[in-house]
Amino acid sequence: MKSFYKLCAHHLALVLFSGAYGLGAALPPEAEVQGLYEGVGKNAGVEYKLEARVVAQGNGNYKVLLRQFAPDGKLSRIELAGKTAGDAITFSGKAGAEEWTGSYGNGSIRGSFGQGGSFDVKRVEKKSPTLGKAPPPGAIVLLDGKNFDELVRANGSEWYLGDKSQDGWIVWEAPLRAIGPKEPSEWPTPERPLPPGWKIGKERRQADVVLGIGDDGSIQVPRGGMNSRREFEGSFDLHVEFMNPLMPTQHSQGRGNSGVYLPNGDEIQVLDSFGEATYLGGGCGGLYHYKDPDVMEPIESLKGKPESRFTLASYPPLTWQTYDIQYRVEKRDGQYVGKPKVTVFHNGIKIHDNAELRNNARRGRFHFQDHGNPVRYRNIWVLPVGQP
Numbered sequence: 001m002k003s004f005y006k007l008c009a010h011h012l013a014l015v016l017f018s019g020a021y022g023l024g025a026a027l028p029p030e031a032e033v034q035g036l037y038e039g040v041g042k043n044a045g046v047e048y049k050l051e052a053r054v055v056a057q058g059n060g061n062y063k064v065l066l067r068q069f070a071p072d073g074k075l076s077r078i079e080l081a082g083k084t085a086g087d088a089i090t091f092s093g094k095a096g097a098e099e100w101t102g103s104y105g106n107g108s109i110r111g112s113f114g115q116g117g118s119f120d121v122k123r124v125e126k127k128s129p130t131l132g133k134a135p136p137p138g139a140i141v142l143l144d145g146k147n148f149d150e151l152v153r154a155n156g157s158e159w160y161l162g163d164k165s166q167d168g169w170i171v172w173e174a175p176l177r178a179i180g181p182k183e184p185s186e187w188p189t190p191e192r193p194l195p196p197g198w199k200i201g202k203e204r205r206q207a208d209v210v211l212g213i214g215d216d217g218s219i220q221v222p223r224g225g226m227n228s229r230r231e232f233e234g235s236f237d238l239h240v241e242f243m244n245p246l247m248p249t250q251h252s253q254g255r256g257n258s259g260v261y262l263p264n265g266d267e268i269q270v271l272d273s274f275g276e277a278t279y280l281g282g283g284c285g286g287l288y289h290y291k292d293p294d295v296m297e298p299i300e301s302l303k304g305k306p307e308s309r310f311t312l313a314s315y316p317p318l319t320w321q322t323y324d325i326q327y328r329v330e331k332r333d334g335q336y337v338g339k340p341k342v343t344v345f346h347n348g349i350k351i352h353d354n355a356e357l358r359n360n361a362r363r364g365r366f367h368f369q370d371h372g373n374p375v376r377y378r379n380i381w382v383l384p385v386g387q388p
Contacts, residue, residue, distance in 0.1 A: 030056035030248050033082075033089060033104055035316045036274075039121030041068060043114055052109065052121050053316075055275035058249030060084030064091055064109075065275050065299065066100075077300050126315055128322040129348040133239055135381035142228055142366065143380040145217020151380075154367060155224030160210045167212025167220070175201035218243070218378035221258055225370040228382075232263045233363040235385040238325040243376045244272040244284075246317040252278040252307060256317055257371035259288065262327060263364035264340055266357040270375060273314040277307040284314045285323070285346040290358055293344075293351035313346040320378075321347050328354075328385075329361040336361040 034056040041048040049069040054062055062082030069075055080093035080100055089104035091111065100119075102111025107123040135141050142150045148159055160171050178184045178198045186195040194200070211219045218241075244256030256272030266287060273284035277299055280286070285293040295312045302308035315321050324345040330337045340361045344352040368377060 029060070029084075030058075030062075031246055031318055032107075033062065034246070034248070034274075035123050035319075036126060037109060037121035038124050039108075039119065041113070041117060041119035043117030046071065050119055050121050053275040054082070054109070054123075056246065056248035060089070062089070062091070063275065064093070065297075067297075077298075079299070079301055125319065126347070128315075128320070130239065130322045130324050130345070131241065131320055132379065133322075133324075135239070136383055139381045139383040140230075141381045143217070143219070143377060145213045145219065145378060150229050152227050152229050153222050153224060154227045154370075157208060157222075157224070159222075160208050161219070162210045162212055164212040164214050166210045169210040170206050171208040171210060173205050173207040175203055177201050214376070214378070216378055218376045220374050220376050221368055221370050223370055226368045228366040231363050231365050232382065232384070233329075233361070234331075235328045237383045237385060238262075238323070238327065238366070239379065239381050240323040240325070241320055241377065241379045242270055242323070243320050244270070244274075244317040245374045245376075247272065247373065251276060253282060253371075255373075256375055257369075257373050258375040259367075259369035259371070260323060260325075261367035261369065262325075262340070262342075262357070263366065264357060264359045264362050265364065266340075266359050267369070268323065268325065268342075268344065270369075272317045273311050274316045275310055277302055277310050279307055283309075283311050284321075285311055285344065285351045287342075287352065287355065287357065291352070291355060293346065294353065295349060295351055311346070311351065313349040313351050315347060324348075326385075 034054050037052040037054060039050050041050050051067045053065045055065065057063055060083060064080035064082060066078040066080065067075060068078060076095065078093060078095040078100060080091040082089055082091040091102040091109065093100050098114040100111065100113040102109045102119065108120060110120045112118050140150060153159065162169065176188055176198055180197065184197060188195060188198055208223065211222055213219055240260055242258070247255050255276055258270035259267045260270060261267050269282060269284060269286045269288050271278065271284045281289045281291050283292065293311045293313060296309040297312050298309050326343040327340055329340045340357045341354050342352055342357060343350065343354055
């Protein structure tokens, strides 16, 4: 257990760290099954390319969104449901009159469909082409896991940081008080925590939790979110790396929710949108509440419903993803002209091309939103563009 003293106003709070759920806990079984699969299907001498998104739904259940590419390029969509019984995970569904069945084993799903058709897809792990991209000369590093000078907690709290073994440790507080007609002549210090006239109060409370810094320099977004310390204006390039948690029983906005707020106040949504639908602009990479990414995919079974599409750019939860954001503003005679425009790449895929934002250009801070979900961030930097 570690302890230190937190000084504020006219009392000193004793702060203790104690153990709780941490980074080293075992992943749920769904983590080994959910994900992106690629392979082939064969029927009547014809071979089809297959791409499958296996999406964990909780309690051993899954949905599978298959995309089948014929030799002539024609795309067909098939949906399967998966369930777990003992050690077996099986899948079934229909595409028109054809029955599809399959089973999972050792990172693959194999099965049959129609009259004599077969398929075999294997789990693959994609990596963004800009993952780990180093900040270029002139860039301002907001987060590298070593120096937190450029990043502050949005609620004004101090950072409680430790190594990954301390992630989730609880920060406890007990007040120290002095009562008198004027300011105490001596204040508590770590070397002398109870000078004359000071007493420990009876209150005890959980004040915060420790954020464990991963070996890769990542941290979980803290309570209340985090802001850039300095304000920014003008054009810039922003690089952000994030990882959504696996929350299989949650859907839509409850599934790995966070967000990257730009200096003008517009938000680029962060969400687990791997095979999961939500409302307009609410999915990963969406300009929040008004524009979807340009690579949306329909879910046929949800056709006609308000939430019926997901973005193909999203990777599965527990996979590191990237945003590379080109934010451009125009000035004439020292005044902003029009609204900012952004070109955004999500995992190297262009999802917005010179899209106009909703809010006017202004000076402001970056904000990384806390939405109550354990989203992790790392390697965040911003490069001012076209500025002296």
